[in-house]
Amino acid sequence: MNTATPDAVRMRGVSKHFGGVRALEGVDLDIRPGEVHALLGENGAGKSTILKILRGVQSPSAGSVEIGGVAMTTFTAETARRLGVAMAFQEMSLVPTLTVAQNVFLNREIRSGGFIDDRAAAEEARRLFARMGVAVDPLAKAADIPAGHRQLTEIVKATSQPCKVLVLDEPTTALSGNEVERLFDYVRQLKSEGVAVVYVSHRMDEIFRIATHATVLRDGRHVVTGRMADFTLDSLIAHIIGRRSRGFSDVVREPAVIGEALLEARGLVGAEKPSGVDLTLRRGEVVGIAGLLGSGRSSLARILAGIAPLQAGEIRVKGRAVAIAKPADAIAAGIALVPEDRARQGFVAFHSVESNIALPNLGALSRGGFVDRAKAAGLADASIGRLRIKTDGRRAPVRSLSGGNAQKVVIAKWLATEPDILILDEPTAGIDIGSKSEIVTLIRQLAKAGKAILVLSSELQELLAACDRILVMSDGRIVRDVERAALDPGDGRAEAEALGHAEQTLNTLMQQARTETPTTRAR
Template sequence: MTEPATHEPGAEMTDQASPEPAIAMIGIEKSFDGVVVLKGVDLEVARGEIHALAGGNGAGKSTLMKILQGVYSKDSGQIVINGHPVELTSIQAAKAAGIGMVFQEFSLVPSLTVAQNIYLGVEPMSGGLIDDREAVRRARRVFVDMGVDVDPRARVSELSTAYWQLTEIAKALAQDAQVLIMDEPTASLARHETEALFELIDRLKARGIAIVYISHRMDEVYRIADRITILRDGSRLLTRPLADITPAQIVEGIVGKEMGAEMAYRDRGHPELGEVLLEAKNLQAPPRVNDVSFTLRAGEIIGLAGLMGSGRTELARVLFGIDALRSGEITVRGRRVDLSSPQRAISSGLALIPEDRREQGLVLDHSVRENLLLPLLDRVQNGVLLSKAKGRTLSDDLIKRFTVKVAHPHRAVRLLSGGNQQKVVLAKWLGTDPDVLILDEPTAGVDIGTKSEILEMIRQLADAGKGVIVISSEYPELLAVSDRILIVRDGTIAAEMPRSEVADEEALQLAVQGVPA
């Protein structure tokens, strides 16, 4: 790397925007189970600044932000808010100090209304009873201040993801947050929803709210942020204005090496010569899967591209037996199979890496070891009982094979970084040795280094004769690994293109939109 790599951890930060920032974290240290996670990290964010926070898998981003939220206590160091040293010993203390968090995995209760979610735990009272009418009035005022139109009386479960995100932001602002931590806020948003969110963030910035913006999407960082801080291996590598650093330097700072080949397409020969592993014929599962037919061959990677709501995820759910198939036929290795349940799909040699790892891929309060072994219990049986020794050996092997960074396998999986959580999901399903692997948004919310590891893993699986289906909203990823790309539109396959015929990301975008090239 060029100049940014010469900065040592703890070096003086550059271009500080204010002598008295909204927040200053100074010399923050944190260890878990004897493993040092943060090593004297400094972070300063000015009022009205959007400060990007970047770093690789396990770099310490989540831990640093959880200390600022009051979820974890620091081992040493100092936190200063608006010029005053504070001790954030709890989430309540952080909220009282003006710290708000907008979660990547939403913290809302779907069965409650928007207003009830915003004031959950701090409900306005009248005569000893919760005053829902007052909550609606206050929530409406928050949304007016935000410059967005959201009905506070609407039930959250009936709203789109974009409105969930707005509700999360309103929840923080309603408690007078002056510092917002935004963790991958666009991960579940469509492109037009993302742009609307950016416009809102600009308005919040104009009001003097300080924003810590965590994102692995480089275009977003340059679109929205003023400065960036990069963490590597628990230390602050650099802090720099975005105008003074290139995307290549950021990526190199995150992963410690130049990237490029990992994200480039490689012609892997002629996978069409392999046997047909999976064939779908006229699949119908209304309303999102309508007359879908395709084949997947051994050693082939198929990319599914389409807009949100096009039916990509629903097709994956049908193939894995989660959603019922109304009509059509699925064959595996030429034999018709009944995929009416995930258990039948697994026994037929299929595995699914779901879109939402926290809700669908993991049992968050269980340990890393327990999560890894869930689909593999038949391999650790000793008669009618489970063998602890076999389970320990198998889980340790998977942790090593997939380079999961965890201090101890008994650690709750919810405490891992997003990238390590995704590795656990991948490891447990690949441990079943499937013939067909379906991956739905496999790199969502992971850093560039982990992303390249996952893409290389996909290539290696195909090289070993597996059939792989990749669903991704990240078109560069689809172009990097796919041998063929299927365009999904209105629940059906609208077009099929060999990768060699897709010139670039723009051409794929036009195909997805149905615009003639």
């Protein structure tokens, strides 16, 4: 009699075809209880399709799937849930008009005397967040909380009921360093309880810290499965992209040629944050902003882009004071923002590449109240060529593109407005390792062409690869202003080791920022 514990997930020969397009072909996947199993691959490798099948959203064209030894014979979200599969989505599934607690228990409402008991739901949600070691207001509306808190709510929602398999899809893209640590502690706790965690992320440092095993997909096929202890960073990246790569170390950092100040902000104050920020961006310079969750990075970007109101302070562009009350004012002043949430704020997924690039440029592309289709097509073709966007053509819907190429479309549409100042909020979030280095290389090239660029990122290696200078924000204030070169050890270490040292130093500065006064200069 076989008493061995069945695999939490067992897939055999799983294929998925969409017409003539092969998303998966003959994939085998085994995940055991108590494993943190990383599912890796470039955008378009087949990861999302695997997850949709596991979640019951799609059925395979061929092959079999078992959860805890039980075969999935019907593929619906309810079937997957009953078998013990839970998923925290990368693209947020929260209802913005509901409270955090109402989202956590949506369709599973806590009732008392036949009526929905919102107070009990709030208390239970508060307890679940406490178990993760984080504080999120369960009575706040989902639309009103920061992106990081929305991401944590997704995770609490997924784990608010017993599960055998927990899928975490890019769970840290909006989290600060401290929040990531709390999440990792929580994942380890679930692992000790026998939950199998499927962990999807393009952040390789996280993979090596939290995962016990890894499976790599490429072009819809299984490439390799193994213990993390048997992989090196180089070997894992080689499996993912099919060639050797050094990730962000592939970015060529030529010395910056820095010119005059293009943007000067003095004493900027928002409704909550920022709190008296001074900022200068110069031509040819890439400036990064690092900060823990709630530091005020995105609030600052939204004020500069005219999305959030400026309550006090002054913004000067090329030495001239400008009033920015709405996005059109920012665009007219030569400021463009590539937003953090590209899927919701950056593009219209079902529209074509051409239409998306045309959207903020309709005035320049119109004649007599009608869009000049030839001009729009020309602009799209030029943008595709300039940014090397991989697409079937300008009429392909953006939803058909990989994450990296979709992000290039967002950048392209704002570059078409011919801004002098470009603000990029989390420009490589959710993008594979090969595309990350492409985006950062593009940022360096744009600065070399004379633009001033502000990069907001929670990924420290991205900031170190992209930026000439890094500002550290805390509680709405800039408390450190650090030249990128000052973070290098300067003792002849190997490049990867030097990058690790710089990352550790920057992380220490962020932790110290909580107790510092504004704008301590470090050189």
